[in-house]
Amino acid sequence: MSATNDASLTRRQFLRLAGATAAVSAAAALDPAQAAQTAPAAPHVGKPQWESKFGVCDMCFNRCGLIARVDKGRIVKLDPNPKFTKSRGMLCARGNAGVDQVYDPDRLKTPLLREGKRGEGKWKAISWEEALSLCAAKMKDIAAKYTRCGMLFSAGADMQSQFVNRFAEAYGSYNVTSHESLCLLSGSRAFLDTFGEVPQPDVINSKYVILAGANRMEALVTPDSMDLVTIMKNGAKVVALDPRYTKTAALASEWHPIRPGTDMAFMLALMHVIIAEKLYDSQYIKERTSGFERLAAHVADKTPEWAAAECGVAAADIARIARELAAAAPASMVYPGRRTSDYENSTQIRRSFALVNALLGNWDRPGGLVPARPTGLKKAAPFEAPFYDDNPTGRVDMKIVPLLFDDEGSFVITRDCAIKAAPYPVKGWFVYKTNPMATAPERRKTREMIAQLEFMVVADITMSDTAWMADLVLPMPSALERQDPVQPLQAGAEGACLVFRDPVIAPLHQSRPVFEVMKDLAGRLGFPEAFAFDIPSYRRQQLAAFPEAEQTILRDGVFYPPNPPLGATDGQPFKTTSQKIELVSQRYEGLGLDALPVYTPPKPAPDDKRRFRLVAGRSACVTQASSTNNALLSEFEPENTLWLNEDAAKELGVRHGDVVEVESPAGKGELKALVTPKIRRDTVYMLSGFGVISGGLSRIRGKGASIVELLEGRFDAICGNSAIHETYVSVRRKGAA
Amino acid sequence: MNQKLVMVIDSAKCIDCKGCVAACKQANGVGRGVWRNWIKEAVPPVLADGRLGRGHFQPGACMHCDEPSCVGACPTGATYKSADGSVVIDPKLCIGCGNCIKACPYGARFRDPVKRIADKCNYCPERRAVGLPPACVDTCPTKARVFGDMNDPDSEVSKLLRANQGKVVRIVAKGHDTKPNMYYIASTAPDGWAVKPVDPLSFDALSGLIGPAVKAAVGLSGLGVLAMLGRQLLVSARGEGKDAGPGAGPDAGKEDRHG
Numbered sequence: 004m005s006a007t008n009d010a011s012l013t014r015r016q017f018l019r020l021a022g023a024t025a026a027v028s029a030a031a032a033l034d035p036a037q038a039a040q041t042a043p044a045a046p047h048v049g050k051p052q053w054e055s056k057f058g059v060c061d062m063c064f065n066r067c068g069l070i071a072r073v074d075k076g077r078i079v080k081l082d083p084n085p086k087f088t089k090s091r092g093m094l095c096a097r098g099n100a101g102v103d104q105v106y107d108p109d110r111l112k113t114p115l116l117r118e119g120k121r122g123e124g125k126w127k128a129i130s131w132e133e134a135l136s137l138c139a140a141k142m143k144d145i146a147a148k149y150t151r152c153g154m155l156f157s158a159g160a161d162m163q164s165q166f167v168n169r170f171a172e173a174y175g176s177y178n179v180t181s182h183e184s185l186c187l188l189s190g191s192r193a194f195l196d197t198f199g200e201v202p203q204p205d206v207i208n209s210k211y212v213i214l215a216g217a218n219r220m221e222a223l224v225t226p227d228s229m230d231l232v233t234i235m236k237n238g239a240k241v242v243a244l245d246p247r248y249t250k251t252a253a254l255a256s257e258w259h260p261i262r263p264g265t266d267m268a269f270m271l272a273l274m275h276v277i278i279a280e281k282l283y284d285s286q287y288i289k290e291r292t293s294g295f296e297r298l299a300a301h302v303a304d305k306t307p308e309w310a311a312a313e314c315g316v317a318a319a320d321i322a323r324i325a326r327e328l329a330a331a332a333p334a335s336m337v338y339p340g341r342r343t344s345d346y347e348n349s350t351q352i353r354r355s356f357a358l359v360n361a362l363l364g365n366w367d368r369p370g371g372l373v374p375a376r377p378t379g380l381k382k383a384a385p386f387e388a389p390f391y392d393d394n395p396t397g398r399v400d401m402k403i404v405p406l407l408f409d410d411e412g413s414f415v416i417t418r419d420c421a422i423k424a425a426p427y428p429v430k431g432w433f434v435y436k437t438n439p440m441a442t443a444p445e446r447r448k449t450r451e452m453i454a455q456l457e458f459m460v461v462a463d464i465t466m467s468d469t470a471w472m473a474d475l476v477l478p479m480p481s482a483l484e485r486q487d488p489v490q491p492l493q494a495g496a497e498g499a500c501l502v503f504r505d506p507v508i509a510p511l512h513q514s515r516p517v518f519e520v521m522k523d524l525a526g527r528l529g530f531p532e533a534f535a536f537d538i539p540s541y542r543r544q545q546l547a548a549f550p551e552a553e554q555t556i557l558r559d560g561v562f563y564p565p566n567p568p569l570g571a572t573d574g575q576p577f578k579t580t581s582q583k584i585e586l587v588s589q590r591y592e593g594l595g596l597d598a599l600p601v602y603t604p605p606k607p608a609p610d611d612k613r614r615f616r617l618v619a620g621r622s623a624c625v626t627q628a629s630s631t632n633n634a635l636l637s638e639f640e641p642e643n644t645l646w647l648n649e650d651a652a653k654e655l656g657v658r659h660g661d662v663v664e665v666e667s668p669a670g671k672g673e674l675k676a677l678v679t680p681k682i683r684r685d686t687v688y689m690l691s692g693f694g695v696i697s698g699g700l701s702r703i704r705g706k707g708a709s710i711v712e713l714l715e716g717r718f719d720a721i722c723g724n725s726a727i728h729e730t731y732v733s734v735r736r737k738g739a740a
Numbered sequence: 741m742n743q744k745l746v747m748v749i750d751s752a753k754c755i756d757c758k759g760c761v762a763a764c765k766q767a768n769g770v771g772r773g774v775w776r777n778w779i780k781e782a783v784p785p786v787l788a789d790g791r792l793g794r795g796h797f798q799p800g801a802c803m804h805c806d807e808p809s810c811v812g813a814c815p816t817g818a819t820y821k822s823a824d825g826s827v828v829i830d831p832k833l834c835i836g837c838g839n840c841i842k843a844c845p846y847g848a849r850f851r852d853p854v855k856r857i858a859d860k861c862n863y864c865p866e867r868r869a870v871g872l873p874p875a876c877v878d879t880c881p882t883k884a885r886v887f888g889d890m891n892d893p894d895s896e897v898s899k900l901l902r903a904n905q906g907k908v909v910r911i912v913a914k915g916h917d918t919k920p921n922m923y924y925i926a927s928t929a930p931d932g933w934a935v936k937p938v939d940p941l942s943f944d945a946l947s948g949l950i951g952p953a954v955k956a957a958v959g960l961s962g963l964g965v966l967a968m969l970g971r972q973l974l975v976s977a978r979g980e981g982k983d984a985g986p987g988a989g990p991d992a993g994k995e996d997r998h999g
Contacts, residue, residue, distance in 0.1 A: 042742070042820075042821055042822055042823040043820060043822055043823065044822055044823045044824070045822035045823070045824050045826055045828050045865060046828065046830060046865075048865040048866050048868075048869050049866075049869070050866070050869045050870050051866045051867075051869070051870060079766075080766050080767050080875070081766070082763075082872070082875075082878055082879065083878060083879055090881075091881065091882075091883075092883075093759065093879060093880060093881035093882075093883075094759065094763070094879045095757050095759045095762075095879075095881055096757060096758040096759045096761065096762035096763075097762075098759075098879075099759065099762035099763045099765075099766050099879060100762055100766070102766055220755040220756075220757075221755075221757075223757065223881070228755070228881065229881050229882050232753050232755060232882045233882070236750075236752065236753060248784070248792050248795075250755055250756050250795070250797075252792075252795075253784060253792070253794065253795025253796075253797075254755060254794070254795060255794075258791065258792070259791075260791060317789075623755070623756075623757035623758060623759075624757075624758055624762075634772075635762055635765060635766065636762075638765075638772060638773070639758050639761075639762070680786075680792065681792065
């Protein structure tokens with residue numbers, strides 16, 4: 004066969020050789036035993052000449068460690084970093100598709116200045132000098148006309164977002180929103196207000212996990228997603244509650260198609276059984292919790308039968324699950340979940356999750372909920388934020404809800420306030436790698452907010468829907484072209500880890516990291532002292548506690564700071580008012596809120612037409628709108644569909660693949676129907692990240708529909724987190740009478 | 741002893757995340773719309789109360805059979821069973837006739853839309869050359885895919901096969917066991933992706949001729965080569981060539997219990 008390795012062979016020569024080889028294969032086909040003796044070697048393959056460089060994935064928020072294979076300055080493959088244990092040595096489809104993010108022809112290449120109307124898509128390429136000088140002039144202008152709080156800063160989940168927040172602080176605006184108020188704040192609020200801090204689930208050591216709506220097999224969270232598979236393999240039980248037969252539901256030990264919005268009823272009934280049957284550790288409850296008697300009275304009538312009528316899970320199943328959960332305690336949990344932006348009472352719903360965990364006594368126990376592991380990171384480059392006495396007293400979104408996170412705010416409420424210019428106007432918006440035009444419910448309101456702005460600048464990798472509406476667009480490098488500060492990452496009980504990024508390749512196009520943009524603008528606006536450092540010196544300050552950490556990260560791609568054993572918090576007070584786990588929240592009581600989670604049935608459908616509750620979610624190949632245009636990922640998820648129950652579809656005369664018109668009070672959308680038994684009759688589902696408005700996303704333009712055109716802009720009444728499962732929609736076949 | 745490279749798949753661990761498929765495409769430059777590997781979803785069972793029961797996802801790819809029907813179907817010898825157990829396509833010899841694509845009962849082969857030749861999983865020889873596992877195995881989040889040398893008793897695949905004796909399943913073609921080297925640990929398998937192989941004309945001709953008539957077979961095969969070369973040029977000029985991808989065909993496969 005060696006002759007065939009000669010690249011100079013002509014096709015005619017192949018054919019002659021082919022005859023000879025065919026004889027070999029004919030013989031092989033006839034006699035396998037003989038074939039084994041005469042089998043030719045596989046063709047010789049040269050070793051790839053790539054360099055291997057550590058990186059940290061940026062295709063979602065998980066930040067998995069990776070190794071980039073770089074061939075002559077070009078990234079050819081991204082592989083998992085086996086020493087990065089948080090992701091259990093894996094890189095998912097999105098991580099693999101990171102190569103296509105870097106070399107995406109749709110990437111922004113130069114700063115762009117809007118020429119036509121906002122959203123019209125007419126742009127002029129300008130220099131960085133022009134862009135930065137315009138930016139600085141506009142920010143000065145807005146500060147003079149509307150105070151410094153007239154600028155809103157929104158930075159996504161990114162390892163450089165801290166520099167945008169630092170800039171906002173130095174510039175003098177309180178108005179900072181992150182992705183979090185469109186995602187996880189309700190859960191954080193609930194667990195913080197119960198335990199005094201937001202815990203990490205120790206999935207790998209758990210024997211029983213209830214996943215209420217958390218679709219971990221598709222909305223991947225490392226290491227939880229992989230650990231759920233591992234523990235099931237080892238005999239643990241995973242119970243999935245979801246109106247949809249997700250891949251999590253498919254793989255769980257059992258799945259219950261719960262009625263949307265009734266998770267609290269299920270949790271109250273679990274507590275009823277655990278308390279009524281004394282399945283808790285009474286010593287623990289006495290020592291570590293406050294308000295048990297009131298909780299017991301509160302759930303006394305919340306029987307499994309009562310809950311079954313609300314949530315649709317059989318009473319016998321609820322009672323059994325409560326007993327099994329308690330029997331596995333403390334190595335059992337109600338998984339806290341990540342995205343908790345579901346309902347207007349999501350904080351209270353998640354409080355009920357937290358309280359079941361409290362009864363299980365799983366705090367700081369293997370297989371339970373553990374306090375965030377220490378990272379040992381030091382605050383770098385401290386600076387004195389200036390005080391501007393013309394500023395208003397607080398954030399523009401203050402006072403609408405009682406327990407806003409001051410450093411996160413609420414995007415939905417901020418938007419409402421900006422539209423009303425009350426309590427004061429917001430006229431400028433700096434956006435970094437977050438995309439509210441594609442992720443904040445009720446897009447028409449985002450448009451309304453933008454319409455009244457005097458200046459909007461978006462820094463991103465591609466022309467996102469939000470960038471499409473901007474006055475000025477700044478091209479950012481991908482995460483593989485940047486130097487980034489140290490990022491601490493939590494990984495359950497096994498301890499935090501520390502990572503940073505160095506460029507794997509030189510920045511492409513004219514991209515500049517946001518750190519440099521902020522540093523430059525700080526100089527132009529007169530507060531250079533806030534950015535009097537570079538990233539290497541910043542990192543060294545962050546890592547001051549660990550002299551060996553920098554070298555370790557350069558060698559292994561990751562550093563593991565010391566991790567105290569579990570149970571270290573035993574006997575120490577919880578960081579709550581009562582210094583105990585607050586079954587009854589004293590803080591809520593003081594604020595006139597329900598001190599115990601009070602169940603209210605979800606609002607019924609408004610009419611027979613608008614009878615489907617719209618729920619949103621993710622696939623393992625989609626990170627909302629930031630990944631759907633990716634060349635590789637768009638092959639897996641080329642467009643979104645509306646999941647419609649097969650019986651409901653029959654009633655509506657909708658067949659699989661029909662285009663349907665979906666309508667809500669917020670707007671309309673058209674997309675293909677996926678007719679399936681995998682969803683409840685009262686619920687429809689669609690994937691986020693489609694129905695884009697940007698003309699700069701060539702692969703998905705015109706594909707599917709956007710959740711934010713349909714979802715109403717409601718919010719959590721306690722913390723202002725977006726509430727995206729409150730919307731009912733009508734569905735009809737396109738063209739139907 | 742020669743190597744015998746195989747894949748052992750614990751399909752109960754597969755979460756259908758498509759990591760293996762994405763990794764394969766990146767590592768091997770597999771074009772848009774074609775796939776060297778896949779994950780198939782079983783139709784979930786319906787429980788007594790109408791709920792859907794436990795689902796199951798099954799990763800797959802070329803199974804590098806011991807008695808591969810593709811090898812005999814290849815008129816030029818481009819496809820052959822190599823000494824390390826892998827079924828190899830020599831791109832220099834492949835004329836893109838498509839016989840092997842039809843002959844594979846598992847839908848593991850396709851015609852590369854750009855190169856116009858047959859393509860399939862090759863266990864990533866470039867990666868193996870630097871000591872890395874195939875891309876799909878390396879990237880798999882739950883390590884459902886395991887790769888190694890079955891002839892090495894200390895390899896991970898050998899250990900897995902030993903530890904799971906009696907629970908190992910192979911997918912085989914209907915009525916034709918090609919002796920695949922992909923071993924599934926789990927009792928369930930999605931139906932419908934092992935189908936009866938299509939024996940192309942050249943294969944029929946060859947199989948009718950036993951040992952001593954090899955010379956005649958060579959001659960026949962050569963004729964086939966010329967005919968197919970002509971066809972390939974024609975097809976590429978017209979821009980056609982959409983051969984059935986993985987999983988084509990409604991015919992149900994069967995399971996084969998081992999050990």
